[in-house]
Amino acid sequence: MPPDGFGGGPGGGTWQDSWLCYPHGMRQFLDFEKSVAELENKIDELRHMSGPDGINIAEEIARLTEKSEKQLRVAYAKLTPGQKVQVARHAQRPHTAEYIGTLIQDFTPLAGDRLFGEDKAVIGGIGRFQDLPVVVIGTERGSELESRLEHNFGMARPEGYRKAQRLMELAGRFGMPILTFIDTAGAWPGIDAEARGQAEAIARSIDTCLSAPVPVIATVIGEGGSGGAIALGAGDRVMMLEHAIYSVISPEACASILWRDPKLATSAAEALKLTAQDLLQLHLVDRIIPEPLGGAQRDPEAAIRAVGDAIGAELPDLLSLSGAMLVAQRREKFLVMGRDGLT
Amino acid sequence: MSWLTDYVRPKIRGLLKREVPDNLWTNCESCSQMILVKDLRKGLNVCPHCGHHMRATVAERFAWTFDEGVCTRIDLPKVVVDPLSFRDRKRYTDRLKDERAKSQLDESMAVAHGKIGGHDAVVAVMAFEFIAGTMGAALGEAFVAAARLAILQKAPLVVFTASGGARMQEGMISLMQMPRTTVAVQMLRDAGLPYIVVLTNPTTGGVTASFAMLGDVQISEPNALIGFAGPRVIEDTVREKLPEGFQRAEYLLDHGMIDMVTKRADLPAMLGRLIGLLNHRQAAAPLRPAA
Ligand SMILES: [Zn+2]
Numbered sequence: 001m002p003p004d005g006f007g008g009g010p011g012g013g014t015w016q017d018s019w020l021c022y023p024h025g026m027r028q029f030l031d032f033e034k035s036v037a038e039l040e041n042k043i044d045e046l047r048h049m050s051g052p053d054g055i056n057i058a059e060e061i062a063r064l065t066e067k068s069e070k071q072l073r074v075a076y077a078k079l080t081p082g083q084k085v086q087v088a089r090h091a092q093r094p095h096t097a098e099y100i101g102t103l104i105q106d107f108t109p110l111a112g113d114r115l116f117g118e119d120k121a122v123i124g125g126i127g128r129f130q131d132l133p134v135v136v137i138g139t140e141r142g143s144e145l146e147s148r149l150e151h152n153f154g155m156a157r158p159e160g161y162r163k164a165q166r167l168m169e170l171a172g173r174f175g176m177p178i179l180t181f182i183d184t185a186g187a188w189p190g191i192d193a194e195a196r197g198q199a200e201a202i203a204r205s206i207d208t209c210l211s212a213p214v215p216v217i218a219t220v221i222g223e224g225g226s227g228g229a230i231a232l233g234a235g236d237r238v239m240m241l242e243h244a245i246y247s248v249i250s251p252e253a254c255a256s257i258l259w260r261d262p263k264l265a266t267s268a269a270e271a272l273k274l275t276a277q278d279l280l281q282l283h284l285v286d287r288i289i290p291e292p293l294g295g296a297q298r299d300p301e302a303a304i305r306a307v308g309d310a311i312g313a314e315l316p317d318l319l320s321l322s323g324a325m326l327v328a329q330r331r332e333k334f335l336v337m338g339r340d341g342l343t
Numbered sequence: 344m345s346w347l348t349d350y351v352r353p354k355i356r357g358l359l360k361r362e363v364p365d366n367l368w369t370n371c372e373s374c375s376q377m378i379l380v381k382d383l384r385k386g387l388n389v390c391p392h393c394g395h396h397m398r399a400t401v402a403e404r405f406a407w408t409f410d411e412g413v414c415t416r417i418d419l420p421k422v423v424v425d426p427l428s429f430r431d432r433k434r435y436t437d438r439l440k441d442e443r444a445k446s447q448l449d450e451s452m453a454v455a456h457g458k459i460g461g462h463d464a465v466v467a468v469m470a471f472e473f474i475a476g477t478m479g480a481a482l483g484e485a486f487v488a489a490a491r492l493a494i495l496q497k498a499p500l501v502v503f504t505a506s507g508g509a510r511m512q513e514g515m516i517s518l519m520q521m522p523r524t525t526v527a528v529q530m531l532r533d534a535g536l537p538y539i540v541v542l543t544n545p546t547t548g549g550v551t552a553s554f555a556m557l558g559d560v561q562i563s564e565p566n567a568l569i570g571f572a573g574p575r576v577i578e579d580t581v582r583e584k585l586p587e588g589f590q591r592a593e594y595l596l597d598h599g600m601i602d603m604v605t606k607r608a609d610l611p612a613m614l615g616r617l618i619g620l621l622n623h624r625q626a627a628a629p630l631r632p633a634a
Contacts, residue, residue, distance in 0.1 A: 187552075189572030189580045194590055197600045199551035199571035206525045207557060226509070226518060227552045227571065234522040248509045248518040248549075253576075258431035258511060272514045273427050282426070284515050331526045335487065337519040338480030339422060 027298075030086045032075060036294075039068035072294040079243060082266035084275050085251060087243040087295045088223045094300035096123060096138030096181040099221065102301070103308045104129055104136055110170075113162035116196060121152045121188070122160030122232075124167045129179065130312055135171035137164050137232060138181030141222075155188040158201035161231050165201075165208040168216075177215040177318070179311060180232040185250065187228035205231040210330055213323025217311055219289070220244045220276075221296075236330050237314045238284075240276035241303065242291040246284075247274035284337065287314070371395055387607045396544065396564045396607055401453045404468040404503050408611055414457030414466070419449065419488055422480040427514050435512040438474070446472045451506070452485035456492060460615015462622065463498040465489050469550070471543075475507030478550050482510075483520035486554060490527035497625045499537035499618050504555040508548020508573070521553035528557045537621035539614065542569050542592065542601065560617055561601040562610070563592035569601075 029037040043064050046057050079087065087093075100107050100123070107127035112118045124137035139156060142148035164180075171178045187198055209216060209232065218235035224246030240246060249257075251269035256262040279285045289310045296303030318326065367380045373395035383390075387407055388397040399407070406412035429435040443449065451473040456465045467489040469476045486502070493500040509517040531538045540558030542551075545568035552571050563569060570590040578585060588594050592604045605613050 187571060189576045191577060191581060191583070191585065191589065194570050194572065194577065195598055197556075197598065199569075200556040200600060202552035202571065203521075203525065203554070203556040206522050206553060207529070210522060210525055210529065227521065227549055230518055230521050231552075234525075246515060248514055249511055254511050260432075268431075271427070271429050271431065272511070274514065279515055282515065284519055331529065334519065334522040335526045337523050338426075338483050338513075338516045339420075 028090070028092055030083070030090070032083055032086075033072075033294075036068050036071050036075070039064050039071070043068070069293065072298075076243070076294060080266070081245075081269040081272075081275050081278075082251070084243050084245055085223075085265075085269050087297070088245040090222075090295065090297040091143070092297040092300075093222050094296055094304055095143060096140045096183055096221065098300060099181055099304050099307060100125075100127070100136055100138070102304045103311070104134070105131075107136070110167060111163070113159045113166060115159070115162055117157075117159045119152075119157050119160035119163060120150055121154055121156035121184070122164055123151075124163060126170075126176065129177075129308075129315075132177065132315070133174070134177045134179055135167050136179045136181070137167050139184040139228070139232065141183055152188060154184040155186060156184070156228055156231075157188050157190070157193045158196045158198050161187075161198075161201035161205040164232060165205050168205075168208045168212050171214050172212045172323075175214060175323075177217070177315060178209075178212055178235075180216070180218040180235065182218060182220045182224045182229045182232055182246075183222035184225050184228045185223060186225035187231070202227045202231045206234050209234040210334065211327060213327055215315060215318035215321075215326060216330065217314055217318070219307055219311070220246050220285075221307065225250060234330070234334060236318050236326060236333070237286045239287040239289055239307075239310055239314070240279065240285050241289050241296060241307070242276055243295050244276055245269075245274045246276070246279055247272050283340070372397060389607055394565065394606075396566065398471060398505075398544070399607075400472065401448060401468045401470045405453075405455050405457075405466065407607070408466055408501070408503075408614065409455070409457035409459060409464075410461065410611075414455040416453065416455045417488065417492065419452075419454060419481070419485045422484050425512070426480070426516055427512070429512040429514070431512070438512070442474050446470065448473050450481035450485065451476045451478070451510075452482045452489075454485055454489040454492065456496060456498065459501070459611060459618060462615060462618045463496055463625075464614070464618060465493040465496065465498050465500050467500065467502040469503060469505045469543075471505035471507070471545075474510065476505045476550070477507055477510035477517070478520050478524075478548075479510030479513040479517050480520065483523045486520075486524045487527045490531050493531060493536055494534045497534075497536065499539060499622050500531055501539045501541065501614055501618075502554065502558075503541045503543055504546040504550055505543045506546055506548060506550035506555075508550065518549065521549050524554040525557065528554050535624065537618060539617060541605075541610065541614075543567050545569070547571065547573050556600075559621065560603075562603055562605050562613065563595065563601050564607055564610075565592055565604055567592045569595050 046061050104127035109125035123140045139154040140151045141154035142151035216235040217237045218233045220240040251265040252262050254268040255264040276288045289306050292299035292302040368377050369380055371390040374393035376392040405414050425435045448470050451470050454467045537559050539560045542563040547570050568590050595601045596604050
């Protein structure tokens with residue numbers, strides 16, 4: 001594991017979250033959150049103290065809490081691209097399954113590509129978003145070792161993308177908007193995936209997404225990794241959480257190819273312009289969804305609510321358009337990418 | 344369509360440039376046997392001993408594909424250069440300059456139109472020699488221009504692919520060329536025009552995972568490496584040896600991913616036949632049965 005690599009992606013680091021440090025209770029801190037971790041540890045200790053001067057302790061806790069929040073605010077207001085990569089991959093950020101669990105009522109998972117198998121790296125199904133029947137599709141990383149293996153760390157095989165296509169077509173047939181959640185290091189680079197046409201599966205997924213005669217809203221909630229992300233990302237609206245990243249290649253792999261040194265992943269992360277803020281400026285994404293103080297991992301529920309609010313804000317305009325109009329506008333939007341909006 | 348009249352100006356290119364004199368010898372990169380350069384050229388850069396298909400330049404592709412090698416190259420729309428101000432060990436702008444000087448090409452795709460087997464056709468050729476045939480905004484622009492030209496001419500689009508993947512120096516703009524080129528394929532589909540993909544060695548990454556796998560007919564040259572992930576990435580991930588012939592054209596044929604593996608010498612005839620059959624609605628009136 002290179003010292004300033006980020007881990008968690010193909011071509012760099014390991015599958016373990018070796019960049020995590022300072023375990024504090026249940027909370028995992030990143031290296032740049034060291035001083036916050038120390039403050040929160042101190043607050044914890046104070047909380048467990050009892051004595052005659054309880055009032056002084058309460059005052060001290062309040063003072064330290066204010067201080068740690070201020071530090072978080074300062075740190076998160078100016079995260080470097082390299083730090084954003086760490087935040088975007090934070091193991092305690094809410095996952096697709098949690099977004100679905102909170103935002104979608106009557107969620108009914110649907111399984112399988114009807115061709116070969118069921119790929120749990122892509123989860124999907126039907127349910128209601130604010131009373132509106134919708135189709136939901138997203139990559140799911142899993143949360144502890146067992147479920148990560150089950151979901152293959154969110155790295156889909158062709159079956160996952162073909163299941164996505166099937167659900168997108170179903171959405172079109174029944175006039176249900178499509179909500180996608182993107183959180184993946186990329187498509188699975190395995191022998192089995194290639195043997196069953198990984199490239200074709202991704203290409204056809206993009207093709208199907210662009211052709212869906214219903215609103216498509218894609219949200220990058222963590223890491224948007226290359227082809228495996230764009231397979232679910234050709235939406236009428238593409239949104240990113242404030243500290244999410246979206247990149248054509250992992251910074252580790254980019255560094256090892258272009259700089260011939262995976263240790264320079266932080267330089268690659270800067271050069272690639274993979275932050276939500278950069279991508280909004282390049283007109284490649286449409287909306288940034290603010291995260292709670294200290295990132296989505298510190299308050300998953302608030303992050304999920306913010307995503308729900310953003311989807312709720314974007315849907316009405318899209319619902320007022322006919323299927324043909326939606327497809328025409330979506331195609332036009334992607335047809336000019338790389339030509340318009342750049343300086 | 345106004346941009347077409349703005350940007351597309353015919354550019355006639357005649358003779359091929361010969362960089363190596365004909366009386367020299369070279370070695371086959373596959374079987375290592377000696378080949379007279381003159382024979383190699385005559386044989387479409389295919390080894391006369393083992394049949395290995397070597398790389399072809401853009402100019403060679405056009406010359407071999409169109410009837411009598413006659414075609415009209417089109418000037419492609421200009422794109423914003425280096426939108427990210429990217430710099431690795433080298434500035435991207437310098438890299439582009441150097442690549443242009445070295446390859447005599449503007450970018451990793453060139454477009455021409457002419458006749459194949461007597462049928463009008465637009466042909467887009469990827470240049471692996473230009474930054475490994477990587478896909479950036481210029482390639483997207485070229486592919487969209489090729490599709491629009493085909494629609495304007497009611498002609499099929501044939502694309503020869505060769506790519507190492509994404510143009511990393513263009514970051515997410517590179518990734519967005521995947522949906523962008525896919526929209527161009529959809530435009531051809533809506534116009535009822537055939538779209539034929541000829542995969543050549545090697546075609547990997549985002550190009551394979553977008554327009555290169557969406558052909559009405561998928562052809563590959565023999566032994567071409569075709570895949571999403573490159574073999575080294577896969578080996579590093581799964582930590583096992585890759586099976587013999589993995590990701591080669593014949594493997595893809597066996598796995599149902601392409602329609603045929605066609606030798607270079609047989610390509611023009613096959614393309615002509617496919618176009619004649621698929622594009623019959625645009626064919627000349629005498630070919631149709633009398634009413
Ligand atoms: Zn040979």
